[in-house]
Amino acid sequence: MTSTEHNESCRFMKLLDRRTLSVLVTVIAVGMVLAIIYLARAVIVIFAFSILFAYLINPHVKFLQRHSLLFKNLKGPHILQVYLVFLILLASVFHAFGPEFHGRPGRLAREIPTFADTVASGEIADSVGRNLGWTDAQALRLKAFLQGQRANIESAKQAIQRSALEIAGAVLVIPVLAIFFLNDGDKLANQFILLVSPSGNVGAVHSLAAELNVMLQHYIRAKVILGILSFLFSSAAMLVLGFPHPLALGVIAGILEFIPIAGWMMAAATIVSAGALAHSHWIWMLALLGAWRVCMDYAISPRVMGHELEIHPLLAIFTVMVGGAVGGIVGVYLSIPLVAALRVVLRRLPALKNAGASS
Secondary structure: OOHHHHHHHHHHHHHHHHHHHHHHHHHHHHHHHHHHHHHOHHHHHHHHHHHHHHHHHHHHHHHHHHHOOOOOOOOHHHHHHHHHHHHHHHHHHHHHHOOOHHHOHHHHHHHHHHHHHHHHHOOHHHHHHHHHOOOHHHHHHHHHHHHHOHHHHHHHHHHHHHHHHHHHHHHHHHHHHHHHHHHHHHHHHHHHHHHHOOHHHHHHHHHHHHHHHHHHHHHHHHHHHHHHHHHHHHHHHHHHHOOOOHHHHHHHHHHHOOOOOHHHHHHHHHHHHHHHHOOOOHHHHHHHHHHHHHHHHHHHHHHHHHHHHOOOHHHHHHHHHHHHHHHHHHHHHHHHHHHHHHHHHHHHHHHHHHHHHHO
């Protein structure tokens, strides 16, 4: 080997070593970021829901700002107004449509686990059989089936109880964090863009952020539409079946529609328990809620989400199923906005590359 070939070989090895080191550093950095995301996933999820809640509140804050005679340049007083109005509306619903309902939350909270125990033990089969005119043999078959599923029913009850505790904690934290995003959201977004974008790409990243902002607004609008539909269906069904406080319980069903999986389960448990306590037609209500859930998950929700986010309904169903398999309840809720955001980023990627190349 000549000296020239030897020098070229040394340069190649050095270049290869630099490339290997660069790849190794990149892999380690990505691994560290993924590890941090995994360890802090609960905090990240709470912040993500806080941002979505801020998007829900922001239109009302802007409306008050436009029509206010004072504090037009300040968001803080209008954010406080919106929070107070929402609290007053919720309190009014419970007091106006259920004058004695507010005195029974403790009893209702105790009756829901008792109702689940009645289902798990199979004792509910006798009540179902009497209401539907079944024979003793049919009631015994249902009782045997429920007793065979006791472990699954107990597991579902415990999962709902755990979810209720987690949701109760998040309900207290998310509105507080949302205040910061409402008050300083634009500043935080601008600082983040300046931090992550190269110097020549700021304009393109701002354009991407604006499109993501519009996408999230459409997502929240779709969730509001679904909540209103759940309120209307639940209230109408309870009115027809003679349930107590149908409008108040319908409001609960509409609000809990924003919580994936656990939300409609808690709403159904609350509605059915209220009907059982009032000796209403709770069995028919349970059947209607089950049919409504199927229609909601596989027909209404994919079409509403698809229309608002320009995603095919079949892709929306697939996204939710994959999100549920990967991330559980959180994956179900965040899968569609994540896919919509990825779609926006991929569409904007050529513009970002061109802006970076021109700079």
